Amino acid sequence: MAVSDSDRVAMRPPAPRRGDDTDRIHGRVVADPFRWLEDDSTPECAEWLAGQAALLERHRATWPLREALHRDLTGLTGVGALTVPVSSPPVLRRGRRFYLRRAPGQELPVLMVADPGAAPRVLVDPLALDPGARTTLDSWRPSWNGAVLAYQVSSGGSERPELRLLRVADGTPVDSPIPLARPTPVAWLPTGLGFHYTLPDSEGGRRVLLHRLGTDPADDETVFATDRPHLAIKSAPARPWLMITTSSGVTSGNTLLVVPEPGARPRVLHDGDRDGARAVLKFGPGPLVLAVTDLDAPFGRVCAVDPDDPAARSWRTLIPEEPGAVLDDAVPLLDPDTGAPCLLVNRTRQGLSELALHGHDGARVCDVPVPGSGSVRRMAAPPDSDRAWFAYTDFVTPPTVYRFDLRERRCVPEPVEGAPPAPAAEGGDGGGAAAAAPQVRQVVYTAADGTRVGMHLVFSGDPADGPRPAVLTTYGGFGASSVPGYSPTILAWVRAGGVYAVAGVRGGGEGGTAWHAAGSGTNKPTAIADFLAAAEWLVDQGWTAPDRLAVKGASHSGLMAAAAITARPDLFAAAVVSDALTDMVRYPGFGLGRMWREEFGTADDPDQLDTLLSYSPYHRVRPGAGYPAVLLTCPRTDARVDSMHTRKLTAALQDAAAATPGARPVLLRCESDVGHGMRSASRWIALQADVLAFCAAHTGLGGGDTGR
Numbered sequence: 001m002a003v004s005d006s007d008r009v010a011m012r013p014p015a016p017r018r019g020d021d022t023d024r025i026h027g028r029v030v031a032d033p034f035r036w037l038e039d040d041s042t043p044e045c046a047e048w049l050a051g052q053a054a055l056l057e058r059h060r061a062t063w064p065l066r067e068a069l070h071r072d073l074t075g076l077t078g079v080g081a082l083t084v085p086v087s088s089p090p091v092l093r094r095g096r097r098f099y100l101r102r103a104p105g106q107e108l109p110v111l112m113v114a115d116p117g118a119a120p121r122v123l124v125d126p127l128a129l130d131p132g133a134r135t136t137l138d139s140w141r142p143s144w145n146g147a148v149l150a151y152q153v154s155s156g157g158s159e160r161p162e163l164r165l166l167r168v169a170d171g172t173p174v175d176s177p178i179p180l181a182r183p184t185p186v187a188w189l190p191t192g193l194g195f196h197y198t199l200p201d202s203e204g205g206r207r208v209l210l211h212r213l214g215t216d217p218a219d220d221e222t223v224f225a226t227d228r229p230h231l232a233i234k235s236a237p238a239r240p241w242l243m244i245t246t247s248s249g250v251t252s253g254n255t256l257l258v259v260p261e262p263g264a265r266p267r268v269l270h271d272g273d274r275d276g277a278r279a280v281l282k283f284g285p286g287p288l289v290l291a292v293t294d295l296d297a298p299f300g301r302v303c304a305v306d307p308d309d310p311a312a313r314s315w316r317t318l319i320p321e322e323p324g325a326v327l328d329d330a331v332p333l334l335d336p337d338t339g340a341p342c343l344l345v346n347r348t349r350q351g352l353s354e355l356a357l358h359g360h361d362g363a364r365v366c367d368v369p370v371p372g373s374g375s376v377r378r379m380a381a382p383p384d385s386d387r388a389w390f391a392y393t394d395f396v397t398p399p400t401v402y403r404f405d406l407r408e409r410r411c412v413p414e415p416v417e418g419a420p421p422a423p424a425a426e427g428g429d430g431g432g433a434a435a436a437a438p439q440v441r442q443v444v445y446t447a448a449d450g451t452r453v454g455m456h457l458v459f460s461g462d463p464a465d466g467p468r469p470a471v472l473t474t475y476g477g478f479g480a481s482s483v484p485g486y487s488p489t490i491l492a493w494v495r496a497g498g499v500y501a502v503a504g505v506r507g508g509g510e511g512g513t514a515w516h517a518a519g520s521g522t523n524k525p526t527a528i529a530d531f532l533a534a535a536e537w538l539v540d541q542g543w544t545a546p547d548r549l550a551v552k553g554a555s556h557s558g559l560m561a562a563a564a565i566t567a568r569p570d571l572f573a574a575a576v577v578s579d580a581l582t583d584m585v586r587y588p589g590f591g592l593g594r595m596w597r598e599e600f601g602t603a604d605d606p607d608q609l610d611t612l613l614s615y616s617p618y619h620r621v622r623p624g625a626g627y628p629a630v631l632l633t634c635p636r637t638d639a640r641v642d643s644m645h646t647r648k649l650t651a652a653l654q655d656a657a658a659a660t661p662g663a664r665p666v667l668l669r670c671e672s673d674v675g676h677g678m679r680s681a682s683r684w685i686a687l688q689a690d691v692l693a694f695c696a697a698h699t700g701l702g703g704g705d706t707g708r
Contacts, residue, residue, distance in 0.1 A: 010058055011055070011058060011059065011665065012055075012658075013051070013052070013055050013654040013657070013658075013665075013666060013667075014048060014051035014052070014055070015654075015655075015658060016034060016037075016048065016651035016654055016655050017036065017044075018033040018034070018655065019032075019033050019034065019035055019036050020033070021033065021035040021036075023585070025585070025603050025609055026606040026609055028609070028613075030585055030613070030619070031619075032583075032585075032586075033652075033655075034618075034647070034648045034651040034652060034655075035648075037644060037647040037648050037651055038590075038642075038644040038647075038648070039644075040636070040643065040644070040647070045647070048647075048651075049647075049668075049670055052650070052667070052668040052670065053668075053670065055667060055668075056667050056668065056669055059665060059667055060690065060693075062697065063690075063693035063694060063696070063697045064693075064696075064697065064702060064703055065496065065692070065693050065696045065697070065701065065702040066689055066690065066693035068496075068702075069492055069496065069688075069689050069692045069693050069696070070685060070686070070689035072488075072492045072495060072496070073488050073489070073492050073685045073688050073689055073692075074685055076488035076491050076492060077488045077681055077684070077685055078104045078105070079104075079398045087099060087100065087101050087102075087399075087401055088100040088101075088109075088378065088391065088401070089378050089379075089380055089389035089390055089391055089401050089414075090389055090401075090414075091141075091142060091380065091382075092382035092385070093142045093143070093144065093145065093146030093382065094145050094146045095115070095116040095146070096113060096114070096115055096116070096142070096146040096168065097113065097114040097120075098111065098112070098113050098123070098140070098142055098146075098149075099111075099112055099401075100112070100137075101120075102681075106127075106681070107127060107133040107680040107681050107682060108126045108127060108133060108136060108137070108678075108680055108681070109126075109137065110122050110123075110124065110125040110126070110127075110137075111123045111124040111125075111137060111140055111149075111151070113168060123149065123166070123168065123171065124137055124140065124149075124151055124153075124166075126153065129153060130155065133680035133682075133683075134155050134156050134157075134673045134674075134680075135153055135154070135155045136153065136154060136155075136677070136678045136679075137151060137152075137153055138152045138153060138154055138159070138161050138183055138677070138678075139151065139152045139161075139183060139186075140152070141186045141188065142168065142188075143188045143192035143195070144188050144189075144190055144192055144235075144237045144383075145191075145192040146168060147167065147168055147169070147192055148165055148166070148167060148168060148174055148192060148213065149165065149166050149168055150163060150164070150165055150186045150188075150195060150197075151163075151164055151165075151166070152164070152180065152183055152184070154183075154675075156637070156672075156673045156674070156675070157635050157637060157638070157639070157673060157674040157675020157676070157677070157679070158637065158639060158675060159182065159183060159639040159640070159675050159676065159677060160179075160180065160181055160182070160639070161180050161183055162177045162178065162179055162180065163177060163178040163179075163180055163184065163186075163197065164177045164178075165213070174213060175211075175213060175214065175215070175216075175217065176216065176217055177217075178197070178211070178217045178220075180197075180199065181199065181200050182200055182639075184197045184198045184199070185197070185198065185232055185233050185234070187233040187234055187235035187242060187243075188235055189235065189240070189262070190235070190236065190237055190238065190239065190240060193212060193213055194210060194211055194212035194213055195210075195211055195235075196208050196209065196210050196211075196223065196233050196235065196242055197209055197211065197233075198231050198233060201225065203227065204227070204229055204594065205225065205226050205227040205228060205229065206225070206226060206228070206229065206230075206231035206246075207222045207224060207225040207226070207231075208222070208223050208224040208225070208231070208233055208242075208244065209221060209222050209223065210223050210262065223242075223259065223262075224244055224257075224259070224266055226246045228246045228247060228248050229248065229594060229595045230245075230246060230247040230248065230249065230250065230254075230595065231244070231245070231246050232244070232245045232280075233245075234280070234281065236283035236284070236289075237283065237284060237383040238283070238284060238286060238287065238383065239283070239287065239307075240260065240261040240262060241258050241259065241260055241261075241281075241283070241289075242258065242259040242262075243256070243257070243258055243280070243281045244256075244257040244258070244259065244266060245257070245279075245280060247272065247278075248597075248598065249595065249596070249597065249598030249599065250478050250595060250596065250598070250599060251278075251478050251479045251516060251520070251598065251599060252272065252276070252598045253271075253272025253273060253274075253275060253276040253277050253278055254270075254272045254278045254279065255268060255270065255271050255272055255273065256268070256269045256270040256272075256279045256280070256281070256291075256312075257269065258281070258310060267310070268311075269291075269305075269310050269311050269312055270291075270293070270295070270311075270312040271312075275295060277293060277294050277295035277296070278293065278294055278295075279291050279292065279293035279294075279295060279312065280292055280293075281305065282302075282330060282331075282332055283332075284332050284334075284341075284383050284384060285332055285333070285334035285341045285383065285384045285385075286334075286341075286384065287307060288332060288341050289304075289305040289306075289307055289310065290302055290303065290304060290305060290318065290330065290332065290343075291303040291304075291305050291312070291315055292327065292329075292330055293312075293315075294512070294513050295312065297320070297321035298321070298512040298513040298514045299321040299322060299323055299324070299325060299326050299327060299512040299513075300321055300326060300327025300328075300512070301317055301318075301319060301320050301321045301327065302317075302318045302319040302327070302330050302343065302345070302358075302362070303315035303316060303317055303318055304316045304317075304318045304362075317362075318343075318358075318361075318362035319343065319345065319358055319362045320362075322347060324349055324350075325347040325348065325349040325354065326347060326348045326349075326481070326509060326510070326511070326512050327345070327346075327347055328346045328347060328348055328353070328376075329345070329346045329379050330343045330344070330345045330346070330358075331343065331344045331345075331346075331379050331380065331381045331388050332381070333381055333385060333386055333387075333388060333406050334384045334385060334386055335386065335406060336386045336406070336407065337407075340359070340360045341360045342357060342358060342359050342360055342365065342406070343357070343358045343362075344356075344357055344368070344379070344381070344388050344404060345357075345358055346376050346379055346390075348375075348481060348483065348509075348510070350442070350454055350510075351442070351454055351456065351481065351482070351483050351484065351504055351510055352370075352373050352374065352375075352442075352483070352484070353370055353374065353375050353376040353392075353483075354367070354370060355367070355368035355369075355370055355376060355404075355411070356368060357406075357409060366409060368404065368409065368410070368411065369410065369411065370392070370411070371392045371397075371400070371402060371411060371413075372392070372394050372397060373394060373440070373442075373484070374392060374393055374394025374395070374397060374483075374484040374485070375392070375393055375394065375483045375484050375485055376390050376391070376392055377390065377391045377392075377393065377399075378390060378391045386405070386406040386407065387403055387404065387405055387406065388403070388404045389401060389402065389403050389404070389414065390402055390404070390411075392411075393484070393485045393486045394440070394484040394485070394486065395438070395440050395456065395458050395484050395485070395486065395487065395490060395491075396437075396438055396440070396458075396486070396491065397486055398486045399485075399486055400413055401413070401414040402414060436460045436461050437460065438458055438459065438460050438491060438494045438495070439458070439459055439460060440456060440457070440458050440484070441456070441457045441459070441463075442454065442455070442456055442457075443455050443456075443457060443537075445533060445534060445537035446533070446537075447505075447506075447526075447529065447530045447533045448529050448530075448533055449526075449529075451506070451518075451530070453503065453504060453505055453506070453530050453533070453534070454503075454504040454510065455501055455502065455503040455504065455534055455537075456482075456484060456501070456502045456504075457499060457500070457501050457543070458490055458491075458494050458499070458500040458501075458502075459494060459498075459499045459500070459543075460494055460495070460497070461497075463543070464542075466499075466542045466543050466544060467539075467542055467543065467544045467545040467548055468497065468498060468499050468543065468544055468548060469497070469498045469499070469544065469548045469549075469550070469695070469696065469699035469700050469701035470498060470499040470500070470501060470538060470543060470544035470548060470549050470550070470699070471493055471498060471499070471500050471501070471549075471550045471551070471552055471695055472501045472503065472531075472534060472535055472538065472549065472550070472551050472552075473500075473501070473502055473503070473551070473552050473553050473557055473561070474502065474503040474504070474505050474508070474530075474531050474534070474553070474557060474560055475508050475553075475556060475557050475560075476503075476505040476506070476507040476508050476519060476527040476528075476530070476531060476556065476557065476560050477507045477508065477519070477520065477524075477527065477556035477557075477559070477560075477599060478507075478516075478520075478556060478599055479508065479509040479513070479516035479520075480508055480509055480556075481504065481508050481509040481510045482502050482503065482504045482505075482508055482510070488685075488688065489688045489691070489692065492688075492692060493692055493695075493701075496692075496696065496701055496702055497701060497702070498696075498699075498701050499538075499543055499544060501534065501538055501543075503530065503531060503534040505519060505527050505530035505531050505534070505560075506518040506519030506523070506526050506527050506530050507519025507520050507523075507524065507526070507527035507530075508527075520598075520599050520600075521598065521599070521600070521601050521608075521611075522601060522607065522608060522611045524599075524600060524601075524611065524615060525611065525614055525615050527560065528560060528563045528564060528567060528615055531560050531563075531564055532564055532567065532568055532571065535549060535551065535564070535568070535571045535572070536571070539571070546570060546571050546572065546573065547573045547699075547700070548573060548699045548700055549571065549572050549573055549574075549699065550572065550573060550574035550575060550576065550628075550695040550698065550699050551564050551565060551572050551574075551575045551576075552575065552576035552577075552578075552691065552695065553576070553577065553578065553580065554578035554579050554580070555578070555579050555580065555640075555641060555676070556580075556581075557580075558577045558578045558579055558580025558581075559580045559581045559582065559617070561575050561576065561577050561580070562575070562577045562580055562582050562617035562649060563615045563616075563617050563620075565617075565627060565628055565630065566615075566617045566620035566621060566625075566627075567615065567620065569625050569626050569627045569628060570626065572628040573628050573629065573698050573699050574628050574629045574630070574631075574664075574694065574695050574697075574698035574699055575628050575629070575630045575631070576630075576631045576632075576633065576691050576694065576695065577617075577630065577631075577632045577633070577646070577649070578632070578633040578634065578691075579633070579634055579635070579638060579640075579641050579646070579676055580617075580641065580645060580646065580649075581593070581596075581600075581641055581645050582616070582617040582618045582645040582646065582648060582649040583616065583618040583619070583644070583645055583648055583649075584600060584612040584613070584615070584616035584617075584618075584619070585603045585609070585612060585613070585616060585619065586603075587600070587645070588602055590642035590644060590645070591638060591639065591640050591641050591642040592639070592640045592641075593641075593642070600612065617649055618645070618648050618649050618652055621649070621652040621653055621655075621656050622656060623655075623656045623659040623660065624656070624659060624660050625656060625660075626660065626663075627653060627656065627657065627660075627663070627664065627666070628664055628698070629664035629665050629666075629694070629697075629698040630653055630664070630665075630666045630667070631667045631668075631669060631690070631691065631694045632646045632649060632650045632653075632666070632667070632668050632669070633646070633668075633669040633670075633671070633687065633690075633691070634646035634647075634668075634669075634670055634671070635670075635671050635672070635674045635675050635676065636670055636671060636672045636673075637672075637675060638675055638676045639675055639676060640675075640676040641676060643670070646668065646670070647668070647670075650666060650668045653666040654666045664698070667694070669687075669690060671683070671687070
């Protein structure tokens with residue numbers, strides 16, 4: 001059927017207005033033609049957003065696989081996802097067992113509690129608070145005696161929670177709610193009669209307050225204050241210590257302090273400003289105190305801390321770093337036969353988790369078999385216990401709770417009452433020809449400077465049947481690793497016949513602190529170059545082709561995707577950019593951008609400005625570049641990454657497309673009543689169905705369009 005001129009016009013975006021805003025920075029003129037989109041409260045921006053929503057609806061109707069992918073994602077999400085798990089590892093307090101649970105078809109996880117010998121019962125249900133599923137349970141922590149629960153709920157994705165307390169025995173409220181400007185850690189006193197929490201101040205710093213049960217929160221005492229934006233606290237079950245860490249950046253060296261007892265002055269144990277290292281304390285069993293640090297150990301080590309002389313200069317290495325294996329966590333346990341402490345240690349080697357048991361002297365007792373080639377997460381043990389719990393997942397295994405028993409020295413799955421069986425890995429409803437179960441292959445490719453970089457491939461069938469539609473992603477920032485994890489998104493794509501690739505580029509944490517440093521700050525272009533090298537490898541090895549390759553990402557991963565297409569538009573047929581920084585000149589003034597200056601640098605420094613402009617997606621857009629089809633997604637209100645980034649890049653790409661004959665579509669999906677974090681299962685499925693259907697439509701999966 002011939003396409004009419006009116007149909008063609010209807011599929012084009014509304015023309016964005018180019019403003020004449022510019023900044024002169026260090027002698028450079030930096031144009032900012034779509035600055036007017038930074039404020040979404042203006043009538044002009046509202047009209048522009050309405051036009052974008054209408055355009056998306058018209059295009060969505062042409063994506064042939066959307067409904068099939070939505071059905072497949074619904075089934076795959078029924079057994080869990082990293083964002084909405086079926087169950088979480090338990091937190092034990094004096095015999096009480098607290099855990100998250102999400103039944104099949106349930107929109108949001110609920111917090112359960114099980115008393116000794118009693119059936120589990122619901123303690124906090126977000127849907128009971130808000131049947132519209134706009135309110136989420138952001139965090140929770142029971143007191144050390146298990147009598148009182150502190151939990152935080154927020155609405156509409158605002159991430160401005162309210163801290164509430166309830167009596168666990170009967171669910172009745174305790175004290176008045178405490179309004180928070182940001183989520184806070186909660187550190188209970190050993191007695192359970194109060195807790196410490198944090199609040200931001202008006203100057204961008206933070207402070208620690210003490211709330212005692214039965215008192216008015218308005219009278220809570222400030223016990224510590226800092227001008228730094230990052231502040232974390234932690235308490236010990238068997239001693240009155242309060243651990244405080246402060247830092248100027250998410251991944252910068254931290255200052256570690258201890259308040260030995262309420263009312264005492266904080267004591268500095270480690271100063272990360274001097275050495276750039278990070279350190280945190282672990283408590284127990286009994287009086288044992290440990291430090292986990294990357295000080296003089298890029299892959300991490302465990303140190304014994306003398307409570308009478310706890311300063312870092314006196315720390316004694318208990319478990320040295322293991323080159324090539326990043327120390328993720330160490331959980332203290334108590335040997336029931338000898339009464340001696342020991343440690344269950346989790347390391348990541350080449351993107352895969354390893355567990356080992358170490359004795360009280362740090363010596364390796366044995367390796368502990370991991371359930372598969374995947375990731376161990378959320379490892380925890382109650383005080384003075386011989387058991388630990390963790391969640392295991394890989395690309396095809398939903399997050400599953402395992403228990404490690406010190407006597408048996410093995411991990412066993414913890415049954416979840418009412419959990420549905422996992423769906424068959426093969427036979428998706430995506431319309432592809434794939435019939436075989438998904439396979440996972442770990443490969444290594446060479447970056448532009450010769451560095452070897454790891455990548456996971458998930459696919460089905462014969463790899464020789466390429467080139468196929470493929471999706472490439474990474475994280476590549478803040479020292480966070482791209483590791484295997486169950487993803488309905490990945491499985492739905494693979495079951496429809498596609499290939500999914502996850503690259504472990506520099507800037508992440510796959511190779512310790514040095515790996516992160518090699519792709520952060522003024523080295524951020526190295527992370528992007530590694531990502532582009534992954535795309536080139538997939539094409540060169542015949543897995544896919546430029547007209548069949550999509551790149552996608554969210555948050556920092558979204559920045560990587562946006563930077564990739566503005567650097568090498570010829571490599572990709574489609575891109576999905578979600579919740580991402582895109583204006584790297586003005587980002588510190590929006591959302592939580594001021595907290596990320598050490599990861600990216602700022603325009604205040606001339607050299608850093610040059611680096612930022614070399615990859616800033618918004619500033620790299622050029623007319624006539626032939627960009628791939630792009631879907632940009634964001635919440636209307638994002639407390640972390642301000643949605644102005646998405647709006648401005650959308651307008652810049654649409655402006656460039658208007659000057660390019662035959663340009664591919666640039667679409668915006670902007671969603672209300674959600675934020676950067678958790679959302680309900682149905683809204684998560686709807687988003688992922690749009691993302692995959694868009695990629696399929698432009699890479700040829702299931703009969704979608706290809707060609708550039």
